Amino acid sequence: MSLKIIRDEDVAVALLNMGGPATQEEIEPFLRRLFNDRLIIRFPFAQFLFAEVLIRARLEKVKERYQFIGGGSPILASCLAQANALNAELKKRGRALEVFLSFNYSDPLPATTMAAIKNKRKKYILPLSLYPHYSLSTTASNIFYLKKEAQRTYPEAIFLESYSYHLDDGYIQAFVDRIHAVTNPPEKLDDFYLLFSAHGTPFYFLKEGDPYSYLVSQSIGRILGSLQRQHHWSMSYQSAVGPMAWLKPSTGSMIKALAAGGVKKIIVVPISFVNDHIETLCEIDIEYRQLAKECGINDFRTVKAIECHPGFISALADCVENSLAFCHPRMP
Numbered sequence: 001m002s003l004k005i006i007r008d009e010d011v012a013v014a015l016l017n018m019g020g021p022a023t024q025e026e027i028e029p030f031l032r033r034l035f036n037d038r039l040i041i042r043f044p045f046a047q048f049l050f051a052e053v054l055i056r057a058r059l060e061k062v063k064e065r066y067q068f069i070g071g072g073s074p075i076l077a078s079c080l081a082q083a084n085a086l087n088a089e090l091k092k093r094g095r096a097l098e099v100f101l102s103f104n105y106s107d108p109l110p111a112t113t114m115a116a117i118k119n120k121r122k123k124y125i126l127p128l129s130l131y132p133h134y135s136l137s138t139t140a141s142n143i144f145y146l147k148k149e150a151q152r153t154y155p156e157a158i159f160l161e162s163y164s165y166h167l168d169d170g171y172i173q174a175f176v177d178r179i180h181a182v183t184n185p186p187e188k189l190d191d192f193y194l195l196f197s198a199h200g201t202p203f204y205f206l207k208e209g210d211p212y213s214y215l216v217s218q219s220i221g222r223i224l225g226s227l228q229r230q231h232h233w234s235m236s237y238q239s240a241v242g243p244m245a246w247l248k249p250s251t252g253s254m255i256k257a258l259a260a261g262g263v264k265k266i267i268v269v270p271i272s273f274v275n276d277h278i279e280t281l282c283e284i285d286i287e288y289r290q291l292a293k294e295c296g297i298n299d300f301r302t303v304k305a306i307e308c309h310p311g312f313i314s315a316l317a318d319c320v321e322n323s324l325a326f327c328h329p330r331m332p
């Protein structure tokens with residue numbers, strides 16, 4: 001049986017992310033969508049009731065945290081810049097592919113994305129996650145809701161499967177460059193403890209076979225290899241919410257433990273984040289910085305997210321090309 005040729009012009013690359021509230025007014029609906037999503041946050045019963053309690057308990061604090069970084073999340077602008085950079089990189093490679101954004105909890109929501117894809121009459125959809133490490137709580141959720149919307153409004157669309165890029169040379173090099181950028185000669189990177197901080201997930205995902213933590217550790221291993229670093233590093237998790245158990249150790253507990261062990265210089269690497277937003281700009285750079293100071297750590301530095309680093313954009317383009325080559329041959 002012959003394989004059907006796929007033309008680049010017929011493919012929509014859907015760049016996936018959870019999104020974030022761009023303004024103070026968008027924070028509450030963003031949280032409501034998030035905490036009522038049973039694919040992510042599973043309360044033992046009465047999901048809506050637990051979600052409302054959690055929203056009411058956290059709303060003012062969350063609004064205050066966003067005020068620290070300008071009032072809202074910069075993630076939409078960041079992802080748009082990445083989409084434009086990926087479009088340009090694919091065009092440079094001679095690929096006539098178009099990139100769309102799809103967020104779970106803020107605009108553009110899956111309905112908006114599918115309407116745009118349908119309007120462009122794209123026959124195929126290649127989901128490409130901005131979460132480099134596959135998880136049931138992120139990539140799987142993004143794909144689920146995009147497919148659900150497609151079934152409702154554009155059932156003839158065909159979804160393709162994308163490769164992973166968490167070990168791509170460009171992705172790894174982007175982090176290596178960002179880490180080196182936080183030190184200045186005659187400083188030596190070896191003088192700093194490296195703490196790789198990943199976004200946490202509820203522990204029940206790990207029990208269900210979620211590969212997330214393993215994939216994160218693989219990326220860290222490759223980065224450490226490039227840095228020729230064997231010691232003086234560790235991995236932790238941040239951003240836990242709700243009453244359920246989350247992956248450990250937490251980044252906060254690691255900072256306390258390192259300080260108690262006499263560590264004075266730390267570089268925090270946001271290993272699972274490709275955008276600077278609330279988890280990096282506020283949680284790491286403000287809250288964990290204050291914690292480190294209180295614990296006696298006198299040199300606390302943070303690594304910027306890889307954003308539109310050329311290596312990362314190249315990794316995304318590699319992922320698109322490899323995924324399409326695996327699915328079907330392309331038209332010359």
